[in-house]
Amino acid sequence: MSEHTITELLSPAFLSRMQNMLGDEYESFLKSYEAPRTYGLRVNTAKISCDEFERIVPFPVTPIPWISNGYFYPEDVRPSFCPLYQAGLFYLQEPSAMTPASCLPVTPGENVLDLCAAPGGKATALGAMLNGSGLLVANDISASRARALLRNIELFGITNAFVTNETPAHLGKHFPEFFHKILLDAPCSGEGMFRKEEALARDWTPEKSHELSSLQKELILQAADMLRPGGLLLYSTCTFAPEEDEEVVSHLLENRPDMELLELPEYEGFTSGVPEWGNGDPSLIRSVHLFPHKMQGEGHFLALFRKEGRTDLIGTMSSAKPNxxxxxxxxxxxxxxxxxxxxxxxxxxNRVETRKDKVYYLPPIGGDFRGLTFLRNGLYLGDLKKxxxxxxxxxxxxxxxxxxxxxxxxxxxxxxxxxxxxxxxxxxxxxxxxxxxxxxxxxxxxxxxxxxxxxxxxxxxxxxxxxxx
Incomplete structure (x- = not known):
């Protein structure tokens, strides 16, 4: 971390807690902060195959073992200046941050929600999996961050998205038990990103996790209420704090008995959740921590839930008519x-709609979406001029x-x-x-x-x- 040592930047309270959590692994964890950070990109498989990407990419890439379409690239490369990036063929994303979307099995035709979606790393991954079929709702409560989200959705060429700027509570009123898949990458204290962003390390306080935990518990219940029976919810953070991880998972299981914690895929370096860090529920072992001393990436936490019941893919088609x-x-x-x-x-x-000389191609789904704040409803095709x-x-x-x-x-x-x-x-x-x-x-x-x-x-x-x- 630049010219600083880890102890100069990190709070003694943080280090003490990590030592209690990790025990014998603490020294390895501490040493990981001295290692150079890793740089990653994720291929847009809706546009190009990984084989074809490897053939035409003009800089060196190495596959990320646990992400099927993820690659490491060297620190001295500037991929955002590459024409392949401007064509929307890949997204720049920290390797561990690719993991949540890769663990949520999305099928074309489903209704999918990314609840806290900006700047779009996970939303673009979900949209690519839908491959133009079904609906992606990419939401962020911050208007400025939602604009960055929209740009990335457009860069990836996603044709079936709503980009919304809403509170989760208001979104929930419009979409009760509506989504087949939901990703909640919750606002968190960012402990897993200290090596990447020094400001997060400098600003850390023990109180931050407590405040954020309350918000995360609220968000995860709201997300569960928008999930249809049989649907899957993936909760993730980029922090190590049990208050924001196992405690939030425990809160959902206690308050929504129809939600069950599922096993996640096993990869070398994935660390099981710890029941004692939550309410002691043995199923908490099914959640996963990614620690930087065990993976080539930063820190992350994931938990995958299923709601009881059966889901289906029956939806109403949109029926806009162009003039x-x-x-x-x-x-x-x-x-x-x-x-x-x-x-x-x-x-x-039937999906073409004109609004004030602007022409849009709507997602292939009907419904009453009045009252929602959209940055974009569907694909903006262009303008009618004289x-x-x-x-x-x-x-x-x-x-x-x-x-x-x-x-x-x-x-x-x-x-x-x-x-x-x-x-x-x-x-x-x-x-x-x-x-x-x-x-x-x-x-x-x-x-x-x-x-x-x-x-x-x-x-x-x-x-x-x-x-x-």
Whole structure:
């Protein structure tokens, strides 16, 4: 941790508690703070396979043993400047933080909630698993954090999401027993991230865990009430504090007898929960701690619950209808780019809705969602201008390799991609473009990055200013 020693940064009260918790392992735990932190990325398997990613990625990566689509990368690499990142092919995420979403088995067609979702690491993982089918509700109570969440949902090309800025209590009134799967990565004291963020270590106090524990107990009950019978709830924190981990799990089991704690997958380095750190319930052993002296990552805690009863996948389809003007200009645009599918699925006109000249593609689910604060309800396709349709950046990123015919695909090493991401016009050779003029998707290795308009051999840049590198 920079030039400081661990004892200079960490509170004696924290160290004393960890020593009591870990016993013989305490010295190894302390030593882990001197080790360099690990850097990770998670592949967006809704857009690209891991084999294909390994083939085209221009920097070294090493698989993370316990995450099927996770990779370590070296500290001196800057992956966010790579065109593959701007195409939404991977997300930068600390390796341990990838674990909760990977342990929640999501199936396409389900209704899934990420209750405290910003900045979007876990929500994008869940959305990729849904693969355009079902509904993802990604919520955050902070408006500024929810905006960062929306950007990451759009970057990943997720077409079936509601991004909401709500209190969990208000969300619960709209979605009683609605979700098949819920992830609650609760606000916590962040003890597991001290090596990554020194400010967390400096600001730590014993009182913080007590205050947060009350909030977490409230949140986990609210989450359980939004889970339909037979559904799964994954609770996680990035802290070691028993008050925020086993105690919260105990609180749910005591107050919702229809919730049962399940076994999590076993991996080398995973440490079982300790019943004595909670209310003594023997089933607490099924929860899992990730400690930095046992894993190549920071600290985390996970617990997976199932609600009694049976679940099903019957939902109401959305039935928005585009007005004639929207359909006319959007149809012309889709024909111009040669759209074959959207996110690998047939384009469904029943999901198109126009609001004040903005065109949206709604998630494939109906319902009364009035009264909810949305940052985005569905995929923003673009704008109706005078006698034309202007596509959005989220629309470009929702398209998969092979979804459209009018493409200009450049290799990942081509410097024109960097110039495009900075907003510059590009020179395109005739053999590189699908057509001599008009709208094209600019792609890296076949994967869409954004739109441009070809005039002669010049590609006019349509990459929005707010997205530029």
């Amino acid at each position: 004639a003007e929207t359909r006319k200009w959007l149809e012309l645009f889709l024909k111009e780019i040669g759209l074959k599918t959207l996110g690998g699925q047939p384009f469904d006109w 006698n034309r349709f202007e596509p959005s950046q989220p629309f470009a990123l929702s398209l998969r390799k092979g979804d459209a015919e009018s493409v200009i695909s450049l290799p990942v090493s081509d410097q024109r991609l960097t110039r495009y991401l900075k907003g510059e016009t590009l020179n395109i050779e005739p053999e590189e473009a699908a057509h001599a003029k008009g709208w094209h998707l600019l792609c890296v290795e076949g994967y869409p990055i954004g739109f441009g308009k070809l005039v002669g051999q010049t590609l006019k840049n349509k990459y929005p200013a707010g997205w530029r590198v």
